[in-house]
Every structure is written in structure tokens, then in C-alpha cells.
Amino acid sequence: MFQPNQTSFHYIYKFSLCVLALALMLFSLLPAEVGAATGTVTGSVVNVRSSPDGNANIIGTILKDTEVEISGLAGSWYQVKYASLQGYIARELIAPRQQVQIKDGPVNGRSGPGTSYDIVASLGDKIIFTVLGEQNGWYQIQLPDGTPAYVAGWLVTPINEPVLGTQPAATAPSTAVPSQPAPAAANPSVILNGTRLQFEVEPRIENGRTLVPLRAIFEALGASVDWDGTTRTVTARRGAATVVLPIGSTSPTVNGKVWPLDVPAKIVSDRTLAPLRFVGEAFGGKVDWNEQTRVINIACAASEVPAAVLVTGGSINLREAPSTDATIIDVAQVGEKMTVLAEKNSWYQVSRGGRNVWVASWVVDPLTDATAGDGGNSSPNNSSEPAGTPEKIETENPEPIPDSADINRRGDENAAVAKGFIAISTRLASDGYRLVMKTGEAAEPKITASRDGKTVTYTFKNTVLRSNRDEAYFYIGSGKNAKAAISAQTMDDTTWVTIEMPLAYQYTSTVEADGCKQVFTICSQLTAVEEISLKNGNQIIVLRATSAMECQESFSDGKITLNLNKTGQGIAEDSYLFSGLAGRVSINENSENHSLQVKITPGSNLDTWQVNRSVNGLKISVILVNKEVVEKEPTNNEDGSDSKVTIMLDPGHGGRDTGSISKSRTLYEKDVVLSIGLKARDILEKAGYKVIMTRDDDTYVGLSERPAMANKAKADLFVSIHCDSVESTEPHGTTTFYYAPESNQTLYAQEYQRSLLADLLQKAMLAKCGRTDRSVRQNNYAVLRESNMPSALVETAFISNAEEAQLLATTDFQTKAAQAIAEGIQKYIKLML
Ligand SMILES: [Zn+2]
Known part of the structure; x- marks a missing residue:
């Protein structure tokens, strides 16, 4: 909890000191245990089964490179634990972590890989440690408190088979207070996140099982605990996790999944006692039980982590x-x-x-x-x-790059903020980048700007940051040179919010919500004016900005004029001179009304021109058509089909890969997109284009095979057709993806073409199918990444949304979608090929 008069900076500082002190204290007092054996999942998506049998129920899945705890061996299966998931994974799909055993101990554990480092632990004979890393002949291991230590390679024996379970491990170095083993008869004590808990009914060991008071521990973890006397059932909730434990039952559930117990919970003096592991781990904690000291150490993630x-x-x-x-x-x-x-x-x-x-x-x-x-x-x-x-089917495997709106969005400007606090949020709004400083009550911050206009500071008295999530630096804008940095800091009841801009950007400073929202908006800034020459002789002038541009264009005296409202000049030059049609581009800024006038004086060969605004408004392009260019005819040349434009259509999924399935379980994505794809092919073939399909029936085609087919056929463009799907039934609408990140030079060279193809497809889809515009975005889909030619992926509509699933099932919608895809493709060909 934050106190209004306490700064978050101080809080964090104190908190870390506290954690550090705790860690030191625990380790020097308690000899503890080795962590269980762990391993890394090697299969891409691995099933976790309820028992060691390939036909057993799948109770969860774990992704590649996830580290899991190996808690047992059963034939060719490992018993594993991951978060609250417990089950079996085939041994061939897990790479166990290397373990080493101390020979001729005790030996020194040191803070670094060499004998000159401090001794931090004494490692007992025959003890087994999991290896975290290797350096200069030393192994890095993990001490029971989680801190790393190093042990010389010549003092240990590597072990090949994972050794499971916990064992006594390390004792404190000789300088530390020696531990006092408690008498065997004493009741175990429980330390939760470093604090020793007091109980009305003490933990006890019965028939070799440790039973601990459930309510006291759960409540100390921040869980709510309810007791239903009629059903004699405990229900505990912490965050999104729910534990249901009927007294006497060995099958309590955690989030609906059974968590088998060896012995049931029982009632002693009106208090529920339940098995230690269950109580400690049901909410994601970790339990260490030290036999000698009879200390139970439970570590559970702090409640700062949202549920x-x-x-x-x-x-x-x-x-x-x-x-x-x-x-x-x-x-x-x-x-x-x-x-x-x-x-x-x-x-x-x-x-x-x-x-x-x-x-x-x-x-x-x-x-x-x-x-x-x-x-x-x-x-x-x-x-x-x-x-x-399914383990075998490749999925679309999206590894997307979010568009700038997503990168720069932060926080929710409508979130509730308590009196005395301030919360920071940003988003890309229609009039620019919007920074909202929301306070719990009306505020009158002092606003100061540096003389060069690049830095603006808001000072809020008697106001502290809501949380450290609001504190860090973050950036807005897109493109290397278009960033502004925003930082917020609280000291002594005063919070400063500082906006640093690379240039004296145009901005507005307004107040909303009866003084509770201070709004700082950086107007869209022009960041680049580029020219692209096409093979067909046409040229394109591209204007890029940090946020959406509004554009009105006109033509007179041989000049094209673009009036960009709410856009500043940013880092763009005053004028550009290009060869050929593009000619001269000059920029005039009117800072009074935050607008720009861009004048293009094209070369004499100009036939027609066309302005194209990208769906998100971040890009405006002027396509200049050369008089001497003959539009490429889709019809065949006499000498063969080589000169024909070749279109690759890729209906997603197919065969055993059904794609997404409607919630009613009646409609399969693979069928819908095949139908749309075939209809689009017919339209394009009728128009004279050469169309190749990655599949024209219900067969399975691998993800990488698809772009490979297009590359082999030297297709001019590639369009993949899908239906969108999410768990929630709410989302709906059309999205089109392309992929051309700055980090990939080959793809980035096609950035304009790729985004234009996606843009034209999206616009045609919106016009024909009338679904919600979910924008054009970048996404690292394999089909987009691995295709050599401009490519795009259309998510026609949501099969997970009941209304859109119904639409997707109709011939009418499929025909419209096919017409839209064909239209987008034809527009692209006319402009670019
Ligand atoms: Zn799909």
C-alpha cells in the first residue's frame, strides 16, 4: 500500500532493502534444501497428460523452452510441475538440466567463478545441485534461497540422470550463526515470505504427513477463505485462483482441476489442517521443508502481481x-x-x-x-x-510487430485514481499523441516550457504517482527520429511529469474532466518525405508522420497541393528535389492552426495523379502516373505467359488443420477461406490474370510450403486468406496484415509495396463487406515473412463472433469477400506493376 505522503521511489528502495535483508537472514539461519530437478521443454507445443500414457487425458500444454520442475519418472515419461499444472510429459520432449554432486565435501560455494571470490556457502558432501551455467571450469548453482553460487568443477561429479526430490544441501559459511536443529518432537514452524506465522492450532506431522493450518496460511497469502458448514467445504480465492477443499476429501480442486492429496484435510479444534504442499502451492507458492530445523519455508509471489x-x-x-x-x-x-x-x-x-x-x-x-x-x-x-x-500442426505462428498505436499506448486514461494520486497514460488519438495526467481531484499544475521549446514540465503539488508503473521513461512517436520521452517522478509529495521532444513540436495543453485530466497532445509531425520509382515509370511521393494525418488535396497551375491539418513539420526538410516526375516538394508550416501545406511541382510527363491515405493515416502517398507508361495488360503475350502478372492466393489451414472453429462448432475456418479463395481465383482469372493457389481443396499445406510455392512460381504478389478468432466472443471486424519491419532489410525494402497491398485489400474489404475496421497492422506471420514478393494476410471476419460466423457461412458474404480481395489485388497491380 502506498501512503500519499510517501514517494514511490522511497518505497521501492525500502522494499528492495527489506528483501535483501530477508534473503541474507534466511540463508544464514537455515540450512535448506536443493531445488527439485528441472528441465526445459524441447517440443514446440507439448501436451501435459494426466497419467504417463499417450492416450491419457491432456490436462494442459506447455511451450518450448519453458522450464518445468521434474518431480518424478515413470517409464518413458517425466512427471512434471509447472505453475499449478501437474502431469506427465514424454521424456524425449524434455531436456533435464545438468546436475552435479559434491564429492568429498564440504566444499566452498563462492560468489564468483574463482578462488578469489567470497565464500558464500558451505556445500555438504554428496549433495546434488542443478547447474545454472558454466564459467571457467566452475559451475554456477542455485543456493536454497535462490541466490546463485559457484563451485569449482573439480569438486563435483556431473550426473546424467536427473536426481529427483529435495535433499539437504548447503550450510552457511563458518562465519555465520550455526543453525540449531530443533528437537524432533517440536511442531514445525512456518515462515511465509520471511515472516514467521503464529497459529492457534500448530502444524503437526501425522503418519509422516505434515499438516498445516489452512485458513491462517491462506489469509496470510491474501486469500479470502469461506467455510460452508453444510457441505463442510473450504473455498478460498486469491486473484483469479479458486481452491475448493471438502473436508475429508483427497480430491480438492484448484481452478476446477483436481489436486490429488495423499491424506485428506481434517478439522482439529475447529481449525482446518491440510497437507503442507497443497496449502503452500495451491496459490502458486513454493514450499521448502527442512527436516533438521523443522522449518517450513513458503515463498509466494507478492500480491503486487495482479490476478x-x-x-x-x-x-x-x-x-x-x-x-x-x-x-x-x-x-x-x-x-x-x-x-x-x-x-x-x-x-x-x-x-x-x-x-x-x-x-x-x-x-x-x-x-x-x-x-x-x-x-x-x-x-x-x-x-x-x-x-x-495439436503437437504437429504448424499454426500461423504470428510474431507480430504492433503498429505504433499499440507500442505507444500505455495505461487507461479513465482508470479510477484516488485523491492525492496521479496516473499517467498515453495513446495515439485522432489529433496526435495524447498524454493524460489523471488526478484524483481537480489539479492546477504549474506548466513550464524550456526556452528552446523542447521540454515541457508539469508540476503537481501534493500529488504522488499512483504506482511505479507510471514512473518509468517511455516514448511516443514512430520512426527513429520522431520520439518524445515522457518521464514522471515523485519526491516529497510533488510529482513532475516531463515531456522531452527532439524538436520544438507543436502541442496543445488542455484540461478535461473538471480539472482531473491534464491533457498534453503532441500534434502529428511529418517525419519523412520519400520518393519511390517504380519499374513501370510511375513515381510515388510518400509522406510519413508520427500520428494520423488528415489531407485535402487540390491541383492548380500544374502543382499538386496537399493541406495537412493538425500536422507539424517535425523533422521534415523545407523542400525536396527529386528527379523525374516527382520534381520539387516544398513544405510550409502554419503553426497557428497546426497545419502544413505540401506543394508538389511534378515533371512535365505527368499524366494523372492519385492520393492514397493509409488506413491508419500515418502515411500519405501521392502516386504520379507517367504519360509514357502503358498500363500493364493482364492478357497473355504472344510469346507465352511469362509477362503475365502472377497472383498467389493462399487459403489458410486445410486438411487436418481446421483453423479456427466457430463457437457453435459447425463452421471451420479452412472451409470458409477455401471457398473465398476459389471465388477470388475465378474473378481474377476471368480478368486475365494468372492465379496459383497454395491449395484448391481440403488438403494440409505446411506454413513454410506456402510462401515457398509463391517464391518458386515467382509470383508478383501473395495474399493469404483467414478468419480471425479469439477466446472472447465479442471482437469482430476485418484486419489486414503485412510484414516489413525496419530490422529486416529485405522486407523493409518492400515496406511501401507491402503496406499498400494490405491497405488496398483492407479498404476493399471494408467497402464490400461492411465490417468494423480493425486497421492494417504488421504481423510476423511465416507466410508474410518468408514470401519474397509483396504479401498480405486478410483476416476477413471473426469466426469466434456469433454474428460474423453466421455471415462467414453465407455464400453472399464469401462472394463479397472474394470480390473485395480481387479488387484490392487489381488496384495494387494497376498502381504498382
Ligand atoms: Zn487462420
Whole structure:
């Protein structure tokens, strides 16, 4: 909890000191145990089964490179544990972590890989450690408290088979206080996240099983505990997790999944005692039981981690690991709620569709325990995930690059903020980048600008940042030179929000919501004026900006004039001189009304011209058509078909890969997109184009095979056809994807063509099919990444939305979608080929 008079900076500082002190204290007092054996999942999507048998029920799936705990061996299967998932995975799909055993111990554990480093632990004889890494002949191992230590390679024996279970491991170095083994008869004591718990009824060991007071521990974990006297059932909730434990039963459930117990919970003096592992781990904690000291150590993630997160804007990336460099494996849409499993480096690991994926904390809104569990009339819970993703079928494997709107969106400007606090949010709005400083009550911040106009500071008295999520630096804008940095900091009850811009950008500073919202909007800024020469002699002038541009164009005296409202000059030059048709481009800024006038004086060969605004408004292109260009005819040349434009159409999925299935389970994506694809082919063939299909019947085609076919056929363009689908039934509309990231030079060279193809397809789809515009976005789909030619992927509509699924099933809609795709393709060919 934050106190209004305490700065978050101080809070974090104190908090880390506290954690550090705790870690030191625990380790020096308690000899503890080795962590269980772990291993890394090697298959791409691996099924977890209820028993060691390939026909057993699939109870979950785990992605490649996930580290799991190996808790047992059963023939060719490992028994594994991951978060609250426990089951069996085939041994060939797991690479166990290397383990080493101490020989002739005790030996020294050191803080670094060499004898000159401090001794941090004494490692007992024959003890087995899991190896974290190797350096200069030393092994890095993990001490029981989680801190790493190093042991010389010549003091250990490597072990090949994983050794399971826990064993006494390390004792403190001799300088530390020696531990005092408690008398064997003493009741175990429980330390939860470093705090020793007091109980009315003490933990006890019965028949070799440790039983601990359930309510006291659950409540200390921040869970709510209800007791139903009629059914004699305990129901505990923490975040999105629900534990149901009937007294006397050995089958309690955690989020609806049975968690088998050796011995049932029982009531002693009106208190429920339940098996230690269950109580400690049901909410995702870790339990260490030290036989000698009779100390039970439970570590459970702090409640700072939200129980669930909500996607509030745009599509967001779901990645394999907690980093923006990690592969993106899926995309979540607005309105989706995902259960949080863990947090790491400001990323949340969430559960979605039976998979565990990572999402950046700054692109989602945390749901508190109260809001996460609300409703009750919505879908039963988040845990009833589809079990078992097929292991063999390649999925679309999207590893998207979000469009700039998603990258730069942060926080929710309408989130509730308490008195005395301030929350920061940003989003790309229609009039520019919008920074909202929301306060719990009307505020009158002091606003100051530096003399050069590049830095603006808001000073809020008696106001502190709502959380450290609001504190860090973040950037807005797109393109290397178009960034502005925003930082916020609280000290001594005062919060400063600073906006630093690379240039004196045009901005507006307004107040909304009765003084509770200070709004700073950076107007769209022109960042580049580029020229593209096409093989056919046409030229294109491309204007790029940091946010949406509005454009009105006119032609007089041989000049094309573009009036861009609410757009500043940014880092664009005053004038550009291009050879050929493009000629001279000059830019005049009117800072009074935040507008630009762009004048193009084209060469004398200009026949016609056309302005094309991208769907998101970030790009405006002027296509200049050369008089001497003869439009490429789709009809065949006398000397063969080589000069024909070749179109590759790719209906997604097929065969055993059904694609998404409607909620009614009656409509398969593979069938819908094949029908649309075949209709589009017929239209394009009638118009005289050469069309090749990746599939023209219900057969399975691998993901990489598709672009490979197009590359081999030297297709001029590639269009993939899909239906969208998410867990939620709400999302609807049309999205078109392309892929041309700056980081990939080959693809980036086609950025204009690729985005134009996607843009024209999206516009035609919107016009013909009338669905909601979900915009043109970048997405790292294999088919888009591996195709050599301009390519796009159309998500026609949502098969997961009942209304759109019904539409998708109709011949009428399929025909319209096919017409739209054919039209978009033809427009592209006319302009570019
Ligand atoms: Zn699909």
C-alpha cells in the first residue's frame, strides 16, 4: 500500500532493502534444501497428460523452452510441475538440466567463478545441485534461497540422470550463526515470505504427513477463505485462483482441476489442517521443508502481481519469453482478460488458450483481485482452457510487430485514481499523441516550457504517482527520429511529469474532466518525405508522420497541393528535389492552426495523379502516373505467359488443420477461406490474370510450403486468406496484415509495396463487406515473412463472433469477400506493376 505522503521511489528502495535483508537472514539461519530437478521443454507445443500414457487425458500444454520442475519418472515419461499444472510429459520432449554432486565435501560455494571470490556457502558432501551455467571450469548453482553460487568443477561429479526430490544441501559459511536443529518432537514452524506465522492450532506431522493450518496460511497469502458448514467445504480465492477443499476429501480442486492429496484435510479444534504442499502451492507458492530445523519455508509471489490483466486497446503481442526480442506467438485483442501466472521484469506470464505466454505489463491493465473475480454471470472462469493444442500442426505462428498505436499506448486514461494520486497514460488519438495526467481531484499544475521549446514540465503539488508503473521513461512517436520521452517522478509529495521532444513540436495543453485530466497532445509531425520509382515509370511521393494525418488535396497551375491539418513539420526538410516526375516538394508550416501545406511541382510527363491515405493515416502517398507508361495488360503475350502478372492466393489451414472453429462448432475456418479463395481465383482469372493457389481443396499445406510455392512460381504478389478468432466472443471486424519491419532489410525494402497491398485489400474489404475496421497492422506471420514478393494476410471476419460466423457461412458474404480481395489485388497491380 502506498501512503500519499510517501514517494514511490522511497518505497521501492525500502522494499528492495527489506528483501535483501530477508534473503541474507534466511540463508544464514537455515540450512535448506536443493531445488527439485528441472528441465526445459524441447517440443514446440507439448501436451501435459494426466497419467504417463499417450492416450491419457491432456490436462494442459506447455511451450518450448519453458522450464518445468521434474518431480518424478515413470517409464518413458517425466512427471512434471509447472505453475499449478501437474502431469506427465514424454521424456524425449524434455531436456533435464545438468546436475552435479559434491564429492568429498564440504566444499566452498563462492560468489564468483574463482578462488578469489567470497565464500558464500558451505556445500555438504554428496549433495546434488542443478547447474545454472558454466564459467571457467566452475559451475554456477542455485543456493536454497535462490541466490546463485559457484563451485569449482573439480569438486563435483556431473550426473546424467536427473536426481529427483529435495535433499539437504548447503550450510552457511563458518562465519555465520550455526543453525540449531530443533528437537524432533517440536511442531514445525512456518515462515511465509520471511515472516514467521503464529497459529492457534500448530502444524503437526501425522503418519509422516505434515499438516498445516489452512485458513491462517491462506489469509496470510491474501486469500479470502469461506467455510460452508453444510457441505463442510473450504473455498478460498486469491486473484483469479479458486481452491475448493471438502473436508475429508483427497480430491480438492484448484481452478476446477483436481489436486490429488495423499491424506485428506481434517478439522482439529475447529481449525482446518491440510497437507503442507497443497496449502503452500495451491496459490502458486513454493514450499521448502527442512527436516533438521523443522522449518517450513513458503515463498509466494507478492500480491503486487495482479490476478489477471485486461487488454484495453488495440491488439497486443503475446510472446514466448519476457522480452520484446522474444518470438511473438499470438495476439490478444481488446477486451480479453487473461489470468496472470507470474511476473518477471515488468512482464506478466499469462495463461491463454491453454498456453502460457508473456505480455508486457505496460500494454495491459492489471485487474485487482476484486475486479478479476467479478461478474459470475460471464463465462465460468478463465481456467477452462481448451486442452491440448495439436503437437504437429504448424499454426500461423504470428510474431507480430504492433503498429505504433499499440507500442505507444500505455495505461487507461479513465482508470479510477484516488485523491492525492496521479496516473499517467498515453495513446495515439485522432489529433496526435495524447498524454493524460489523471488526478484524483481537480489539479492546477504549474506548466513550464524550456526556452528552446523542447521540454515541457508539469508540476503537481501534493500529488504522488499512483504506482511505479507510471514512473518509468517511455516514448511516443514512430520512426527513429520522431520520439518524445515522457518521464514522471515523485519526491516529497510533488510529482513532475516531463515531456522531452527532439524538436520544438507543436502541442496543445488542455484540461478535461473538471480539472482531473491534464491533457498534453503532441500534434502529428511529418517525419519523412520519400520518393519511390517504380519499374513501370510511375513515381510515388510518400509522406510519413508520427500520428494520423488528415489531407485535402487540390491541383492548380500544374502543382499538386496537399493541406495537412493538425500536422507539424517535425523533422521534415523545407523542400525536396527529386528527379523525374516527382520534381520539387516544398513544405510550409502554419503553426497557428497546426497545419502544413505540401506543394508538389511534378515533371512535365505527368499524366494523372492519385492520393492514397493509409488506413491508419500515418502515411500519405501521392502516386504520379507517367504519360509514357502503358498500363500493364493482364492478357497473355504472344510469346507465352511469362509477362503475365502472377497472383498467389493462399487459403489458410486445410486438411487436418481446421483453423479456427466457430463457437457453435459447425463452421471451420479452412472451409470458409477455401471457398473465398476459389471465388477470388475465378474473378481474377476471368480478368486475365494468372492465379496459383497454395491449395484448391481440403488438403494440409505446411506454413513454410506456402510462401515457398509463391517464391518458386515467382509470383508478383501473395495474399493469404483467414478468419480471425479469439477466446472472447465479442471482437469482430476485418484486419489486414503485412510484414516489413525496419530490422529486416529485405522486407523493409518492400515496406511501401507491402503496406499498400494490405491497405488496398483492407479498404476493399471494408467497402464490400461492411465490417468494423480493425486497421492494417504488421504481423510476423511465416507466410508474410518468408514470401519474397509483396504479401498480405486478410483476416476477413471473426469466426469466434456469433454474428460474423453466421455471415462467414453465407455464400453472399464469401462472394463479397472474394470480390473485395480481387479488387484490392487489381488496384495494387494497376498502381504498382
Ligand atoms: Zn487462420
